[in-house]
Amino acid sequence: MSLAVPERLLLGPGPSPVSDRVRAAMAKPLLGHMDPAFLGIVDEVQARLREVFGTKNSLTFPVSGTGSAGMETSLVNFVNPGDDVIVVEQGVFGQRMADAARRLGARVHSIRVPFGEICSREQLEDTLDRVPNVRVVAVVKAETSTGVLQPLDDWAALVHGRGALLLVDTVTALGGLPVEVDRMGFDIAFAGTQKCLGAPPGLSPMTVGEAAWQRLAAREDPVPSWYLDLKAISQYLGGPRAYHHTAPVSMIYALYAALEAIHEEGLEQVWARHRLVAESLWAGLEAMGLQLLVPRTHRLPTVATVAIPAGVDDRRVRGRLLEEHGIEIAGGLGSWAGKAWRIGVMGEGARLEHMMRLLVALRATLAKEGVDRPSGLEALEETYRKGGQG
Amino acid sequence: MSLAVPERLLLGPGPSPVSDRVRAAMAKPLLGHMDPAFLGIVDEVQARLREVFGTKNSLTFPVSGTGSAGMETSLVNFVNPGDDVIVVEQGVFGQRMADAARRLGARVHSIRVPFGEICSREQLEDTLDRVPNVRVVAVVKAETSTGVLQPLDDWAALVHGRGALLLVDTVTALGGLPVEVDRMGFDIAFAGTQKCLGAPPGLSPMTVGEAAWQRLAAREDPVPSWYLDLKAISQYLGGPRAYHHTAPVSMIYALYAALEAIHEEGLEQVWARHRLVAESLWAGLEAMGLQLLVPRTHRLPTVATVAIPAGVDDRRVRGRLLEEHGIEIAGGLGSWAGKAWRIGVMGEGARLEHMMRLLVALRATLAKEGVDRPSGLEALEETYRKGGQG
Numbered sequence: 001m002s003l004a005v006p007e008r009l010l011l012g013p014g015p016s017p018v019s020d021r022v023r024a025a026m027a028k029p030l031l032g033h034m035d036p037a038f039l040g041i042v043d044e045v046q047a048r049l050r051e052v053f054g055t056k057n058s059l060t061f062p063v064s065g066t067g068s069a070g071m072e073t074s075l076v077n078f079v080n081p082g083d084d085v086i087v088v089e090q091g092v093f094g095q096r097m098a099d100a101a102r103r104l105g106a107r108v109h110s111i112r113v114p115f116g117e118i119c120s121r122e123q124l125e126d127t128l129d130r131v132p133n134v135r136v137v138a139v140v141k142a143e144t145s146t147g148v149l150q151p152l153d154d155w156a157a158l159v160h161g162r163g164a165l166l167l168v169d170t171v172t173a174l175g176g177l178p179v180e181v182d183r184m185g186f187d188i189a190f191a192g193t194q195k196c197l198g199a200p201p202g203l204s205p206m207t208v209g210e211a212a213w214q215r216l217a218a219r220e221d222p223v224p225s226w227y228l229d230l231k232a233i234s235q236y237l238g239g240p241r242a243y244h245h246t247a248p249v250s251m252i253y254a255l256y257a258a259l260e261a262i263h264e265e266g267l268e269q270v271w272a273r274h275r276l277v278a279e280s281l282w283a284g285l286e287a288m289g290l291q292l293l294v295p296r297t298h299r300l301p302t303v304a305t306v307a308i309p310a311g312v313d314d315r316r317v318r319g320r321l322l323e324e325h326g327i328e329i330a331g332g333l334g335s336w337a338g339k340a341w342r343i344g345v346m347g348e349g350a351r352l353e354h355m356m357r358l359l360v361a362l363r364a365t366l367a368k369e370g371v372d373r374p375s376g377l378e379a380l381e382e383t384y385r386k387g388g389q390g
Numbered sequence: 391m392s393l394a395v396p397e398r399l400l401l402g403p404g405p406s407p408v409s410d411r412v413r414a415a416m417a418k419p420l421l422g423h424m425d426p427a428f429l430g431i432v433d434e435v436q437a438r439l440r441e442v443f444g445t446k447n448s449l450t451f452p453v454s455g456t457g458s459a460g461m462e463t464s465l466v467n468f469v470n471p472g473d474d475v476i477v478v479e480q481g482v483f484g485q486r487m488a489d490a491a492r493r494l495g496a497r498v499h500s501i502r503v504p505f506g507e508i509c510s511r512e513q514l515e516d517t518l519d520r521v522p523n524v525r526v527v528a529v530v531k532a533e534t535s536t537g538v539l540q541p542l543d544d545w546a547a548l549v550h551g552r553g554a555l556l557l558v559d560t561v562t563a564l565g566g567l568p569v570e571v572d573r574m575g576f577d578i579a580f581a582g583t584q585k586c587l588g589a590p591p592g593l594s595p596m597t598v599g600e601a602a603w604q605r606l607a608a609r610e611d612p613v614p615s616w617y618l619d620l621k622a623i624s625q626y627l628g629g630p631r632a633y634h635h636t637a638p639v640s641m642i643y644a645l646y647a648a649l650e651a652i653h654e655e656g657l658e659q660v661w662a663r664h665r666l667v668a669e670s671l672w673a674g675l676e677a678m679g680l681q682l683l684v685p686r687t688h689r690l691p692t693v694a695t696v697a698i699p700a701g702v703d704d705r706r707v708r709g710r711l712l713e714e715h716g717i718e719i720a721g722g723l724g725s726w727a728g729k730a731w732r733i734g735v736m737g738e739g740a741r742l743e744h745m746m747r748l749l750v751a752l753r754a755t756l757a758k759e760g761v762d763r764p765s766g767l768e769a770l771e772e773t774y775r776k777g778g779q780g
Binding site: 002003004005006007008010012014015017018023024025026027028029030031032033034035037041064065066067068069071072076096099100102103104105192194200201202222223224225226227243244245246247248249250251253254256257260322328330333 | 392394395400402419425456489492582584590592614617634636643644720723
């Protein structure tokens, strides 16, 4: 039974499609993880990750696991049992950070925000006032489960003023919109390769600033996770180049090629492409009479959440999109399960022609569900044609 | 700067070379991690992993991280703070398990064995007598740092007699020699893809037996690691197919193709090939007057450890092999650093022609170090020719 992989257009909230160039890089012969040639490739990946994160942080690298491994690395190194930790929960991935921090023995103080809404600066300040010894404030910048973009201006000043570290989940942001770790004052940030960076899942880029590093350096007890111990990993990345664990060589090749493509296109152009394609998708969905669940003021460009029209069967529609049109979108998570579809505008998926293909397929599929939608798509198609290929 | 990957013959202790077929599989377009087509591929990988592990264990799957992630998964799910854990330390990877268990708050009772030696049944029994409430006994079957194959016959009966679980590191064994989890009574075993399985690094196959699973099911406190929580991961692998983390899709493709190749060649034939090529390597090294550090009685076929001759510069020789001949071998670890070379006979590396190429290159390199070696290689080359391509 040879490996049979059907053709799919991946327009869910990740993994996003991967270019031929990235796939070709992944297929290159292996190098050893201690080979000087491979260490040079790791150096380049680190340098390019600093560009997309917007940071000069020396400790910027891909964790050897998927996005959740980056989350866990961010918590296990900086949260001790008994520590007070504030976690903003505006969706499933905020809830996940709270769960993970609790497992590590932290006293978690959650700021719970309804799905689709953001956490206000006042809510943060109130919570900071109630938790005087807070050590870490954790927040998701781009909530993949709700399609919300959380504003984080001035958060660093507030959080640092209390002596805490600001930990930011940038999984569905990195590469697709400005993250700007240094300018925003994030102490720790992590992401995934399978979203806006255009590489397959398997690595979690992360970056650690000086204040966080100093806290880790002062930590006396060993980090409970051997695999995700940043002090040990940093000995492989720099200085002594000491063997820690075997790096996932082929995944690093893929990330190298993906970052190279972003560098060549230009980071700001890549952000602009994500934005343009997202706006076009929104216009197309609205032209079909569908409702976006998040207001424009804090709508995430990289994942759109769409209300499932009354009387429409969620699973049947997604099944038909997959089987009849070869297009993957996702259902809602948590309290939005069965109520929302999630459409990704990420990496190589963030192309106008892909969105047009989805809109046409979605209209045809909804018609089979007995839903007649205004046919604004022809006009839109014209607009797309003028706008070029995104 | 496009990705430049020099040609290397990887004959260190992993990663081992990867076939064109595996590389082509890795380069296939992505599927989503919830796509029924991908879940079917995961099912196949699980079935094939059961074959190589020699088990019927339902929970047999690749952990989303390199070999050390499998080690950590094996410990974090089954070791609670305060638990008594016996760890056999005959090398760096036994030491690593002891370190990782200690970080989780276990009381670790080490059986320390000098590098190059094995742990006797008597040592195990003595230690079991001294640690009446032992919960887990952890041991490395194939020590990558020393080249020792630890006999484990009857261990399960002894360990189970005390109510403990037997946890076995099979990283440098799986696919290259019999592991036979069910017949040997191992409760938990983990491995790596980049050794004898012939896939790139990035996944850690593991298997969990019924007794271990029952203990986990009865565990009331949440597992401290969110990412490596087996109860949660098992919900994705079977039954509800609940999303946990995004699987490393391309790595799973690679493992699929590697396991398929093993299945086609025949598992016993693959073991026999590893054995034959190892014997030939040993003969070649001895023909050059080099000394193997581990006696034949417990010598591991998959990693040979060779004494570095007096007056020979370890790093210079390895550097020349890499730069002048494109061959990677590794130095010693721990107390054998500077004293030993480690040569892998694993996966696609376990081919007679690769060993011949290494022996010829090593002889030429040692001659540059002023070491004249008996030239028994011509006779050996003749033997190889008769023996075919391995």
